[in-house]
Amino acid sequence: MIKLGVNIDHVATIRQARRGREPDPIWAAGLAEMAGADGITVHLREDRRHIQDRDVRLLRETVRTRLNLEMCVAREIVAIALEVRPDMATLVPERRQEVTTEGGLDVAGQVKRIRDVTRQLQKVGAQVSLFIDPVPEQVKAAAEAGADFVEFHTGRYADAQGEAEIEHELGKLYESSEMALDLGLRVNAGHGITYWNVAPLVRMAGLEEFNIGHSIISRAVMVGLSAAVAEMKKAIREAELHHGLAG
Numbered sequence: 712m713i714k715l716g717v718n719i720d721h722v723a724t725i726r727q728a729r730r731g732r733e734p735d736p737i738w739a740a741g742l743a744e745m746a747g748a749d750g751i752t753v754h755l756r757e758d759r760r761h762i763q764d765r766d767v768r769l770l771r772e773t774v775r776t777r778l779n780l781e782m783c784v785a786r787e788i789v790a791i792a793l794e795v796r797p798d799m800a801t802l803v804p805e806r807r808q809e810v811t812t813e814g815g816l817d818v819a820g821q822v823k824r825i826r827d828v829t830r831q832l833q834k835v836g837a838q839v840s841l842f843i844d845p846v847p848e849q850v851k852a853a854a855e856a857g858a859d860f861v862e863f864h865t866g867r868y869a870d871a872q873g874e875a876e877i878e879h880e881l882g883k884l885y886e887s888s889e890m891a892l893d894l895g896l897r898v899n900a901g902h903g904i905t906y907w908n909v910a911p912l913v914r915m916a917g918l919e920e921f922n923i924g925h926s927i928i929s930r931a932v933m934v935g936l937s938a939a940v941a942e943m944k945k946a947i948r949e950a951e952l953h954h955g956l957a958g
Contacts (some may be wrong), residue, residue: 712948712951713913713918713919713920713921713947713951713956714749714750714919714920714921715747715748715749715750715920715921715923715940715943715944715947716748716749716750716751716752716777716779716899716901716920716921716922716923717740717743717748717750717751717752717922717923717924717927717940718752718753718754718781718901718922718923718924718925718927718928719736719739719740719743719751719752719753719924719928720736720752720753720754720761720762720924721761721924721925721928721929722734722735722736722739722928723736723753723761723762723763723766724760724761726761727760727761727763736753736762736766736770737766737769737770737773739936740770740773740774741773742936742937742940743936743937743940744774744775744776745937746936746937746938746939746940746941746944747940747941747944748776748940748944749776749777749920750774750776750777750778750779750798750799750920750922751770751774751776751777751778751779752779752780752781752801752922752924753766753767753770753778753779753780753781754780754781754782754803755767755780755781755782755788755791755792756783756805757783757785757787757788757805764791767780767791767795767797768795771795771796771797777798777799778797778798778799779797779798779799779800779801779840779922780792780795780797780799780800780801780837781801781803781842782800782801782802782803783802783803783804783805784802784821784824784825784828785805789828789831789832792832792837793831793832793835796835796836796837797837798836798837798838799837799838799839799840799860800832800837800838800839800840801839801840801841801842801860801862801922802816802825802828802829802839802840802841802842803816803842804816804817804842814844814864814866815842815843815844815849815863815864816841816842816843816849817849818841818843818849818852818853818856819848819849819851819852822852822855822856825841825852825856825858826855826856826857829841829856829857829858830857833857833859838859838860839857839858839859839860840858840859840860840861840862840899841853841856841858841860841861841862842861842862842864842901842902843861843862843863843864844863844864844867845863845864845883845884845886845887845888846883846887847887847890850887850890850891850894850896851890851894853891853894853896854891854894854895854896858896859896859897860896860897860898860899860919861891861896861897861898861899862898862899862900862901862922863884863887863888863898863899863900863901863915864901864902865884865900865901865902865903865904865912866902866903867880867883868880868881868884868903868908868912869902869903869904869905869908870903877911881911881912884900884912884915885914885915885916888915888916888917888918889916891917892916892917897917897919898915898916898917898918898919899918899919899920899921899922900912900915900918900920900921900922901921901922901923903925904921904923904926905926906926906930906942906943906946909921909923909943909946909947909950910946910949910950910953911950913947913950913951913954913956914954914956921947923943926943927939927940927943930942
């Protein structure tokens with residue numbers, strides 16, 4: 712069964728709008744886990760626009776499933792990750808001006824730096840995933856950098872308009888996941904995934920986990936977090952059953 716990692720960044724976004732204490736992402740993580748989340752994902756950005764250092768440290772103490780820390784390769788952030796020792800560290804690109812992560816990490820352009828950070832994180836027990844676009848150059852570079860996983864950036868698929876464009880983006884994801892497996896990498900996927908577009912993605916070869924945040928938190932505003940997580944788990948499971956992929 713494909714797992715669901717729930718990104719709770721935007722619970723912290725609401726809190727930081729008032730620089731207050733609520734809603735607390737630590738509480739949100741517990742609710743998500745009780746509703747069936749297989750892991751909790753947070754992105755500790757350099758500008759601390761949502762998740763704070765305090766959140767990461769408390770989540771390390773309280774998460775009972777798996778803590779996935781999204782992070783850039785800045786030395787300060789790497790030092791925090793080495794101290795916290797998340798179960799997984801997902802290396803992502805980061806720009807101060809962006810609203811959200813706009814594309815995959817350019818591993819091919821900085822293989823040495825990525826390899827160095829990957830080795831440091833693996834030494835403290837973290838599996839390392841690289842958030843990349845579904846293109847051969849980046850898949851090969853991820854293997855060269857020694858990553859355990861790749862997480863394919865599904866944003867272009869999510870934004871695609873019309874059947875032809877959607878099928879084109881899906882094809883790139885399907886081909887890239889096959890390549891990743893051939894190179895000994897494990898496969899996750901995330902970005903822009905919603906209740907309405909998740910189903911075709913379950914056919915990605917070897918896909919182990921979706922990391923989904925905005926759609927779940929948006930739905931939680933209306934129906935509550937426990938219901939929103941449970942509904943996403945149900946959508947994934949039904950898609951697996953439809954395609955004969957469930958074990």
